[in-house]
Amino acid sequence: MSDNAVVGGGASAASSDSTGRGDAITPDDLAVPVPAVGDGGPEMVQMLNPEGQRVETAVSAAYAQYAAELTDEDLRGFYRDLTLIRRVDTEATALQRQGELGIWASLLGQEAAQVGSGRALKPQDYAFPTYREHGVAWCRGVDPLNLLGMFRGVNNGGWDPNEKNFHLYTIIIGAQTLHATGYAMGIQRDGDVGTGDPDRDAAVIAYFGDGATAQGDVSEAFVFAGVTNAPVVFFCQNNQWAISEPNERQTRIPLYQRARGFGFPGIRVDGNDVLAVYAVTKHALEEARSGQGPTLIEAWTYRMGAHTTSDDPTKYRVSADVEVWKLRDPIMRLKAYLAHEGKADSAFFAAVEAEADELAVHVREGTLSMPDPTGESMFDHVYVEHHPLLAAEREQFVAYQASFDGGH
Amino acid sequence: MSDNAVVGGGASAASSDSTGRGDAITPDDLAVPVPAVGDGGPEMVQMLNPEGQRVETAVSAAYAQYAAELTDEDLRGFYRDLTLIRRVDTEATALQRQGELGIWASLLGQEAAQVGSGRALKPQDYAFPTYREHGVAWCRGVDPLNLLGMFRGVNNGGWDPNEKNFHLYTIIIGAQTLHATGYAMGIQRDGDVGTGDPDRDAAVIAYFGDGATAQGDVSEAFVFAGVTNAPVVFFCQNNQWAISEPNERQTRIPLYQRARGFGFPGIRVDGNDVLAVYAVTKHALEEARSGQGPTLIEAWTYRMGAHTTSDDPTKYRVSADVEVWKLRDPIMRLKAYLAHEGKADSAFFAAVEAEADELAVHVREGTLSMPDPTGESMFDHVYVEHHPLLAAEREQFVAYQASFDGGH
Amino acid sequence: MPQLTIAKAVTNGLRAAMEKDPKVVLMGEDIGKLGGVFRVTEGLQKDFGEDRVMDTPLAEAGIVGTAIGMALRGYRPVVEIQFDGFVYPAFDHIISQVAKMRARSLGTIRLPIVIRIPVGGGIGAVEHHSESNEAYFAHTAGLRVVCVSNAEDAYWGIQQAIETDDPVIFYEPKRRYWDKGEVDVSGASRGLFTAAVAREGRDCTVVAYGPMVKTCLQAAEAAAEEDKALEVIDLRSLSPLDLDTLAASVEKTGRLVVVHEASTFLGMGAEIAASITQRCFYHLEAPVLRVGGYNLPYPPSRLEEEFLPDLDRVLDAVDRSLAF
Amino acid sequence: MPQLTIAKAVTNGLRAAMEKDPKVVLMGEDIGKLGGVFRVTEGLQKDFGEDRVMDTPLAEAGIVGTAIGMALRGYRPVVEIQFDGFVYPAFDHIISQVAKMRARSLGTIRLPIVIRIPVGGGIGAVEHHSESNEAYFAHTAGLRVVCVSNAEDAYWGIQQAIETDDPVIFYEPKRRYWDKGEVDVSGASRGLFTAAVAREGRDCTVVAYGPMVKTCLQAAEAAAEEDKALEVIDLRSLSPLDLDTLAASVEKTGRLVVVHEASTFLGMGAEIAASITQRCFYHLEAPVLRVGGYNLPYPPSRLEEEFLPDLDRVLDAVDRSLAF
């Protein structure tokens, strides 16, 4: 089980709101007429609307059973996950601004897509993330400090993937979809599909972005998964942007429909609705584990912040769009739902806030006190077996370093 | 206009049949029970059935107008093309067996797919072939000797692609689909799409096989063409095999459906029916030229021979399948149609046979008398501009060769 | 003469090339409104339109593959690869198509494609953003590979690369993008395919390219204080190599140190050492020494200063050479 | 001892590895019923099933990419690339993932993947079927690159490559596939990552690997008739290089000629020349000379004999070396 596991909470209504978004909106931005920002359309599975009301739509009925299984404690757990990972994100962004991280890729706005899918995973499932899946990492029990370490530059991925069944971040766009598919083919060979044993049958989830769908690797992953019927769920967070390029530069039809061309189902889900994401992903994972093969899920969401801290989105998108999406915030809607339905009280919300504050301290202090690796360590993990050139270089390196220490 | 242009012919019934297929069928082969070899299904556009009767199906109606435009002379021209290119193929296979070619990739069985599509092209259109498009090359007016030269190893592609708007053969599976798409993007930039001027509007056709559909390049070509609405027709000859691998190793649904995932139409056509192929391709090209964007055509056909002369298909497929497909031969059915409808007479068929014999002589003699390139020539076309290393190597090479001539 | 950053010099060079020849088109990820992640194409889409400055789908094979098609149609595509580590999905098209197409066609095809790649480390980036992969392309016959080190060469070099009818891999030293230098915009394109003597000296030749030229010039400055006169050569062209300029220098100094960020094993230094040793066998007082990255994947950024050659490591090699 | 062709020796080695370890799986195009285009996997699917000998979709990135995933799950995938020229679509996965994964994970991940590539020319094939691309991989830290030249090394080498926890690019000299040699199948895996002295001699060292070893042995035979004793070294491992064996030989002979099919510019010969010159500077009577392919795309097959190094060109280089 994950270290960051869901913990329960208390009773009644909502307290202060801390969505902690990035750029402030100026009156000037608001003068721009609000464009029609795609709302996902009727094909989109939704269970909680932006106002936090439980809704049933034609396409969502098929997945309702999975949402129905959720206890109030589960729902509070989601809220906690969403809030905590957003706080991690806020803190990381701040740390980057203060020069403590080289760069940070914010998940702001995508928390529900990540937590909903991450919580649908079983321990024996395996996740293959991009560089933005901090919320999934959280659900898998990876200490956020590990993520920050990578963005700080102390390593290129500091956790043991097999400990949490959470692969290292993959920066090469799309590559991980093939790794995930191969891993799923390994699961098949291990006989861990369709046995009916709920603790044995396993699936893989591969995360990627809307931009990634253009990469040949992703299509090849669809081909391999389709042909082998591999137990893999392709989870595309369509946050509407690939850095500065909108969806229209990557596809001319909705992305979930891509799966039709490869012979497996594609589902669009409201990526800002943690319930719907959970239900749809749970369904797709069940299908995979039971031997029904792959599914593509397109989580319809929005990158609320910059692509990374190095990016400047004012160059290519209007703030009015961002405003539209603020109204669809994943945390606000769950909070409204929990409060309105009496599933959580202010003490609970306050407790989560307090926990978030603690977590922020953990993240900040952990980052500031993170030791730099030694120079020598870069020679350590290149090969498993002896490599004469590397051994010689290591020796030279050590001697050369020593020549300075010796006051050369 | 192409050098190998359609020429007309005379009147009545069919004479001798010379389909010139490869391997003989032994009684032993026939003992194998005939399997159900997919016939393309109701979604397949067909106009001439295997018996050579004109048929109208639900899906073919949309393209009937293009077939209707064809004169008897056109149809006889098709017959001539099919027969002549098959003869070239037979001759090339023989030349390979005699050691005159290093290898040969036979188009046996795929003549209608190539001639039907090749004849649908206008002079200003551009074709991007694989290594098997001898029939398309023929339609574009490329002397078959150029093709044989490449398989003989005197060059890697001996024709000027811009002379016939027929690109060099591409051996790297799938790569040409991107080149074709880029070329089509160039046509767009030249303003040669949707002007309504029939001599100006141009399109591109990209050929590839069923196996190629697995390559990331092909999917990326679909993405680029979809996003840019490029005037390109993707023409997949599904000959059921990628060397030894059947369709099921590349896809789990019919290949024409792949296009659905990328947002443009996909059509399956009987690839052994030259009429239907012509009509469907003509339609798709018109769409492209007029600015309606890409289409995928899957021509349902069969590789009657080995993958290449180096291949041994007895290792992986049963001859009974081949027998089934022999009954669907593209030439026999057109011949039956022409004869039965009185569109061609025995004099015509005899004339074509005679022409085929002449062509065979041309191919054979041309191959035997083909000069080897000089060693020096390999330095000639690497760079356009001066390159000191290559210049020095060329000099050394010449001097070194001379040292032998001087009796070293 | 105007002072320009290297980045801006490339921008201006691109603009000049686009103004001169309407067939020049730019393709890449985020090069339009954003102006590229390094802002090198800033303002160009606005001025030349989306047809000539195209935001492509996120697929490098697709970008280079369609650029080939555009070139076949008569365009001169200039492709931007966002970072060095992202060129590999396009490797097949570069190696099997771009490099070989002309030979394949017996000279009937020209593929005047330029592939711009911001190269090298030292910017504190995450993985894949600091690669030095020039040796792969330099080993590939049919390509020209260049790497500029200063603003003037950037301005003229990009224009010369675009004018060349051969395909060119055009490396831009990303950590020097913001370094300023004088650019003489008069005259015509010059010198990209030859080496330049960046500083004269008689004691030891030091050769570098791109980001390491500055490091070597600083090393020469430091060495001068100890009365050692280093001759610094800026290669500019990695393929072909301007061996004449190099050999002339080595015949004078008798010593050669090659410096680059890429791993030494089969890096440019290997070729330079092999060919200069063959050519100047009797002039060399010491073996050609190589200073480069270690033979390991580019390390996490907190270690990059220890991985990358710096002034001290260059001087150390010079001392070792002089001690022979 | 049985006489086996190199092809059959690989087959038998694969079979032995698969029998020993159930985690060994083969992946590639046409490797099942057909047994691969060179028949190297002939009979293995029949005996080990489709799960362990998998006919993959026609997509090299997909093959290597999914092999990575299988390795992460604990398998030991052996990938067949059908011909050398078809590895490039997988280049990204090899360079950015296979080579770097272990370093990225600080050693928690092992990727024991073997990528088998039939390599080189001389078989009269069409384009892309005769490439020698070992330098790309040898320049890539994190990979091991080997190339066998005879049946015994093929038999043991493939097993050793599979047993190694590091990723290995395993080159098979395609034009020597049908050459027979004795194979001692007793004992254990041996020697793949070190060089072997294939023939002793004192006048000049000639080093080669894969298909060129035979050519060099023939050259040595011919030279012996003129009383020149060539020492022939079979590298076997291209990365890492066994410089100790090479240096010992050069210290004895004072001369070195490197022979390979790949273009010389930045080919293996460049690295060998550079590192041996540095190590044996005072022992070398002549510069290290390189005999290799010319720096152009592999020519059409009717010219390949003129492109490829042969006995005469090797002897010519030896003579030039001796004349220094």
Ligand SMILES: Cc1ncc(C[n+]2csc(CCOP(=O)(O)OP(=O)(O)O)c2C)c(N)n1
């Ligand atoms: C192969 C490759 N090309 C380019 C990049 C540079 N890059 C990093 S993120 C990104 C955009 C990705 O967009 P998307 O897939 O939608 O994911 P998002 O960042 O929106 O989560 C690009 C182009 C890369 N990392 N890898």
Ligand SMILES: Cc1ncc(C[n+]2csc(CCOP(=O)(O)OP(=O)(O)O)c2C)c(N)n1
């Ligand atoms: C990138 C690449 N990988 C592998 C090959 C080897 N190869 C040549 S043809 C072929 C099968 C192609 O099948 P398909 O696309 O169906 O075309 P067909 O030969 O049936 O016409 C293969 C695997 C190649 N040429 N290029």
Ligand SMILES: [Mg+2]
């Ligand atoms: Mg995105």
Ligand SMILES: [Mg+2]
């Ligand atoms: Mg096929």
